[in-house]
Amino acid sequence: MSDIAEITVEDMVIDFPVGGGLFRKQYLRAANGVSLTLRAGEALAIVGESGSGKSTCARAIARINMPTSGTIRVDGAEITDPGFRQSQRDYAAKVQMIFQDPFGSLNPVHTIRHHLARPIRIHAPKLSSTEVDERIIATLERVGLSPAAQTADKFPYELSGGQRQRVAIARALAVGARFILADEPISMLDVSIRLGILNLMDDMKRDGIGFMYITHDIATARYFAERTAVMYVGHMVEWGESDSVTQSPRHPYTQLLISAVPEAGIRKTRERKAKKAEIPMRTPESRGCPFAGRCLKVMDRCHADMPPITQLQEDHYVRCHLY
Numbered sequence: 001m002s003d004i005a006e007i008t009v010e011d012m013v014i015d016f017p018v019g020g021g022l023f024r025k026q027y028l029r030a031a032n033g034v035s036l037t038l039r040a041g042e043a044l045a046i047v048g049e050s051g052s053g054k055s056t057c058a059r060a061i062a063r064i065n066m067p068t069s070g071t072i073r074v075d076g077a078e079i080t081d082p083g084f085r086q087s088q089r090d091y092a093a094k095v096q097m098i099f100q101d102p103f104g105s106l107n108p109v110h111t112i113r114h115h116l117a118r119p120i121r122i123h124a125p126k127l128s129s130t131e132v133d134e135r136i137i138a139t140l141e142r143v144g145l146s147p148a149a150q151t152a153d154k155f156p157y158e159l160s161g162g163q164r165q166r167v168a169i170a171r172a173l174a175v176g177a178r179f180i181l182a183d184e185p186i187s188m189l190d191v192s193i194r195l196g197i198l199n200l201m202d203d204m205k206r207d208g209i210g211f212m213y214i215t216h217d218i219a220t221a222r223y224f225a226e227r228t229a230v231m232y233v234g235h236m237v238e239w240g241e242s243d244s245v246t247q248s249p250r251h252p253y254t255q256l257l258i259s260a261v262p263e264a265g266i267r268k269t270r271e272r273k274a275k276k277a278e279i280p281m282r283t284p285e286s287r288g289c290p291f292a293g294r295c296l297k298v299m300d301r302c303h304a305d306m307p308p309i310t311q312l313q314e315d316h317y318v319r320c321h322l323y
């Protein structure tokens, strides 16, 4: 299977059934009209609070969730199309997810060697035992876990959180991942080691790996990702080049996220500018801007109509009736 250059999501909607009666099912709309592109060698950060649909979108790209509508294309070929040529196994090798809790995805009774050998054998059954071992050692070295031979013989509990996340990254690389969907990969790690993981992933971009970097933290999005998309309850509200989105945020929700970032040397966060309100649950029947209930600049039409997309700069877009 050839390398993937681009994964494009267009107008993706994902509904989950959440109850209702026999004749009238109720659905939660976890993603609505999501369109984004992941490119080899680049990172796209998806930023938003809990429940904004970030993981749901990543799971759809990993083919764990099926979109209700919309398309996901890999170099132009639609992955939900029955004629899609790549097998599920090939695709799973090239597009891998890593998660917040690296310990959760590692079995405490097996060594790191076992954790890497198993997926390599599944995805490359023709390799000899020596070749499998060589690949394990090379990959552990690639992610900075040296001496690799010693690390390979360790059990997950003998590694720090940061080292475990490196093992998770190694496992993705070992089977030939070209895109990594990283779901809050540093949020459970000690602050002192977060930067090391971000730098490793940054380094991997130079080898052509593309990232979807899911985070609550817009400050790290700017540090690591070339492009940033801000999501609120299933909707992309602002997106584009990370510097532009984070330095000139235009959507009131992006402005709120930025205002919550503590400035260097200042302990207190700046005053948050938004109404206190419950994060709404969207359904297929919901109308208007999802942020209307919290927005200080809300207008009548915000409750009635979803704002159209406005292009602010070459690579900076917003969905807000103010523009």
Ligand SMILES: Nc1ncnc2c1ncn2[C@@H]1O[C@H](COP(=O)(O)OP(=O)(O)OP(=O)(O)O)[C@@H](O)[C@H]1O
Residues within 6 Å of the ligand: 016, 017, 018, 028, 030, 048, 049, 050, 051, 052, 053, 054, 055, 056, 057
């Ligand atoms: N399988 C499911 N069935 C029903 N609802 C779901 C399912 N998966 C996700 N949801 C709902 O979809 C919405 C989006 O969830 P999702 O996990 O994608 O958000 P998130 O932005 O990744 O949040 P977090 O940062 O907490 O991981 C939430 O309201 C969640 O409860």
